[in-house]
Amino acid sequence: MGRLETERLLLRPPTLRDVPALFEFLGDPQAMQHTHLDTSLRQCRRRIAVHERRRRRDGYAPWTVRTKQDRSIIGWGGIYEDPFDPGWGVEVGYAFHPRVWGRGYATELAQFCVDLADRALMLPELNAFAKADNTASRRVLEKTGFEELGFEPALGRLHYRRARG
Structure with missing residues (x-):
């Protein structure tokens, strides 16, 4: 996919x-209060490795997200089929370091994912999931064209979907 x-x-x-930089937030209970928490560096490394195997198979998986300004690692996310909760x-999923919350990075990444799915990957739809009390993530999904389908009891989250535009 190039740069x-x-x-x-x-x-x-x-x-x-x-x-180690990803684990700063992927292993932070506050940062990950609405999703999966990695409890050790080993678990974080395994999660990333499993997703990378899926990238080789599917052509997409979450990315390390850096700022252009100083190239610091601030997030992890993208387009993927969840190997830990398939089906x-x-x-689209994302997690960001709490130090950058509220700066619009999640919306910027989610919009990039939507555009990539529509124009390059030609995916018929994208799904996303957010806990009901995660108002920031729900707002990101709504701003980027996702429609709430309802609560998924199996996941304990609201299910969102966006058809290719």
């Missing part, structure tokens, strides 16, 4: 060197 970037973000497949189709 992937947005106005303020650089996106690339994660490497093992990224794991929900292609999803």
Whole structure:
């Protein structure tokens, strides 16, 4: 897919060197209060490795998200089929370090994912999931064209879907 970037973000497949910086937030109970928490560096490394195997198979998986400004790692996310909770189709997901919350990075990444899914990957739809009390993530999904389908008891989350535009 070549170099992937947005106005303020650089996106690339994660490497093992990224794991300590990613674990700063993927292993932070506050940052991950609405989704899966990695409880050790080993678990974080495994999650990333499993997603990278899916990238080789599917052609897409979450990226390490860096700022263009200083190239610091601030997030992890993208388009993927969740290997840990399969059967929900292609999803958009993201997690960001709390130090950058409220700056619009999640919306910028989600919009990039929508555009990529529509124009390059030609995916018929994208799914996303958010806990009902995660108002920030729900707002991101609504701003990027996702429609709420309802509560999924199996996941304990609201299910969102966006058809190709």
